[in-house]
Amino acid sequence: MRMGEGVEWGLHCCVTLGWLDDAAPVSIRRLAARFDLPQEYLKKRLQPLARAGILTSAPGVRGGWSLARPPEKITVMEVVTALEGPLEAFRCTEIRQRGAGGRDAGREFDGPCGISALMRRAELAWRRELAGTTIADLMERAPEGAARTRRNYARLND
Amino acid sequence: MRMGEGVEWGLHCCVTLGWLDDAAPVSIRRLAARFDLPQEYLKKRLQPLARAGILTSAPGVRGGWSLARPPEKITVMEVVTALEGPLEAFRCTEIRQRGAGGRDAGREFDGPCGISALMRRAELAWRRELAGTTIADLMERAPEGAARTRRNYARLND
Numbered sequence: 001m002r003m004g005e006g007v008e009w010g011l012h013c014c015v016t017l018g019w020l021d022d023a024a025p026v027s028i029r030r031l032a033a034r035f036d037l038p039q040e041y042l043k044k045r046l047q048p049l050a051r052a053g054i055l056t057s058a059p060g061v062r063g064g065w066s067l068a069r070p071p072e073k074i075t076v077m078e079v080v081t082a083l084e085g086p087l088e089a090f091r092c093t094e095i096r097q098r099g100a101g102g103r104d105a106g107r108e109f110d111g112p113c114g115i116s117a118l119m120r121r122a123e124l125a126w127r128r129e130l131a132g133t134t135i136a137d138l139m140e141r142a143p144e145g146a147a148r149t150r151r152n153y154a155r156l157n158d
Numbered sequence: 159m160r161m162g163e164g165v166e167w168g169l170h171c172c173v174t175l176g177w178l179d180d181a182a183p184v185s186i187r188r189l190a191a192r193f194d195l196p197q198e199y200l201k202k203r204l205q206p207l208a209r210a211g212i213l214t215s216a217p218g219v220r221g222g223w224s225l226a227r228p229p230e231k232i233t234v235m236e237v238v239t240a241l242e243g244p245l246e247a248f249r250c251t252e253i254r255q256r257g258a259g260g261r262d263a264g265r266e267f268d269g270p271c272g273i274s275a276l277m278r279r280a281e282l283a284w285r286r287e288l289a290g291t292t293i294a295d296l297m298e299r300a301p302e303g304a305a306r307t308r309r310n311y312a313r314l315n316d
Binding site (some may be wrong): 005008013032096102103113115121122126129137144148152 | 170180
């Protein structure tokens with residue numbers, strides 16, 4: 001069970017775009033150069049974030065990417081969901097009801113399966129952490145990042 | 159980010175083998191028939207649990223599968239790790255240090271990346287739920303399952 005690399009890329013891009021708010025929109029070329037990532041591939045990874053209303057991308061030579069909302073209004077959970085999909089990691093197919101062993105269960109299967117319930121509880125604990133943290137929180141937790149990012153950005157040419 | 163179907167299969171088989179302890183070992187044919195699962199495919203899904211010391215499989219006509227340890231000594235986390243691998247769902251490749259934006263960071267990157275730290279925290283919350291629940295707990299949470307499983311098992315022929 002692994003997340004795609006897009007999650008790391010997307011979250012770092014959101015934080016970077018938060019720091020570069022004054023300079024926005026930021027061209028995909030500069031954004032890719034900041035992390036030494038392949039430009040076209042990065043663009044594909046960011047498009048779901050635009051569709052989810054987290055980023056906006058403006059076309060044209062002066063165009064580029066920016067946060068669609070203030071960073072304190074974007075949770076990490078939203079970014080991860082936009083990139084990885086809304087589905088839960090565990091999919092219950094109710095195999096308890098299938099086959100010979102599921103016969104004559106009476107009303108036993110009216111309640112949720114204990115395995116499914118546990119998996120959901122675990123996933124909720126995971127989601128709670130990510131939903132409780134915003135892009136603004138991540139920006140604050142790297143206090144030297146803003147100055148470094150702006151300084152290095154100013155040196156980049158389109 | 160999805161878990162394989164093997165997690166649902168493996169956990170239900172562990173619980174079932176816990177309930178059928180008196181009748182163990184249980185042939186793969188009966189285990190597959192209990193859930194109406196493809197026999198060979200189920201066997202492949204259970205093999206990592208044998209390698210992890212969670213199940214044992216005895217060869218021969220009277221052979222089959224059983225729990226390798228008492229169900230209160232097997233956590234759900236162990237089963238999931240055996241089936242899905244020990245790796246964390248989020249892989250940090252330290253892209254913050256790469257490219258133009260990572261230059262002149264001084265000692266800033268000595269500390270962990272905030273994004274990576276958050277992801278680890280979320281994953282630990284998830285792991286804590288699964289590590290805190292055993293196969294014996296799952297058996298107890300389906301109080302009618304034991305009798306139903308034993309009753310239906312007795313009707314199956316090898």
